Amino acid sequence: MTVSSALPRVLLSRGALDRAARAHVGPGALVDLRHDGYGHGAAEVARVLADAGATDVIVDPEHVEVVSSRSGLRVRTEGAPDVGPVALLGIPDATGSGPLDPVMGLQGRVLSTKPLRAGEAVSYGYTHRAAEDTRVALVTGGYAQGIPRVLGNRVRVQIHDRMLPIVGRIAMDVCVVDLEGGDVDDGTSVVYFGGADGARDALAQWSAVSGLTPLEMAVVIGRHGQGEWIA
Numbered sequence: 001m002t003v004s005s006a007l008p009r010v011l012l013s014r015g016a017l018d019r020a021a022r023a024h025v026g027p028g029a030l031v032d033l034r035h036d037g038y039g040h041g042a043a044e045v046a047r048v049l050a051d052a053g054a055t056d057v058i059v060d061p062e063h064v065e066v067v068s069s070r071s072g073l074r075v076r077t078e079g080a081p082d083v084g085p086v087a088l089l090g091i092p093d094a095t096g097s098g099p100l101d102p103v104m105g106l107q108g109r110v111l112s113t114k115p116l117r118a119g120e121a122v123s124y125g126y127t128h129r130a131a132e133d134t135r136v137a138l139v140t141g142g143y144a145q146g147i148p149r150v151l152g153n154r155v156r157v158q159i160h161d162r163m164l165p166i167v168g169r170i171a172m173d174v175c176v177v178d179l180e181g182g183d184v185d186d187g188t189s190v191v192y193f194g195g196a197d198g199a200r201d202a203l204a205q206w207s208a209v210s211g212l213t214p215l216e217m218a219v220v221i222g223r224h225g226q227g228e229w230i231a
Helices: 014-024 034-038 042-051 061-071 085-089 202-210 214-224
Strands: 009-013 030-032 056-058 074-076 104-116 134-140 156-159 162-167 174-178 189-193 227-230
Touching (some): 009 014, 014 042, 014 085, 030 085, 034 042, 034 085, 042 056, 042 061, 061 074, 085 214, 104 214, 134 189, 189 202
Parallel strands (some): 009 227, 030 056
Antiparallel strands (some): 009 104, 104 134, 104 189, 134 174, 156 162, 156 189, 162 174
16 A cells, blocks of 8 residues: 555535525624634635625734634634534534534545455554454544544545544544445545534544543644635
8 A cells, every 4th residue: 555645634524614604693793703713714704794794703913814804804813703613514523413514524535556455454553443344444644633643443434425533543644444345446535524524523522532622623734734625
């Protein structure tokens, strides 16, 4: 299995943000976009909010100029917000779901696959050994992109319509997924969280495993990844 330098994609949905803004933000409401829009990019989030009728935002001091110039909104650096990031960005809550679709998703891709025989181990430290013959995929995405290392052997990702386990320790830029008797082509998309299907609210499970809040993980992943806005 050959490791590529390709990194996972942080996908940000304008449609999900617009729907949330129109549901939660009214004229004069003060919206919290600190921590660079909680990892979503304060300037672009502010532009979508402006289109939805928002007027005022709180941002980090270093983002005042860019947010003001790109969105035309009134910008502050302090105050008590009327609309927080969890509702606006569709971050799942402690029950494991959010009221609206999440704005952020994290998507890797399959670099390669190989057979794994019963008793053979994967990743460094050999924390996982196959109980039976299977096939595994090497997937882009690791702790350097903000995926907590503690998730190894404890969470699942989505490939096509199946939720499949990450096995072994998560490495710097990659992890290993057990295909559980199936197979996939190189380049196949792998959804860590987000979207509208099985992995939609996976950040809630990540939170239960890691002890971090879903919002904290969104901030870290947004800062470590290259955000890409989609419809």
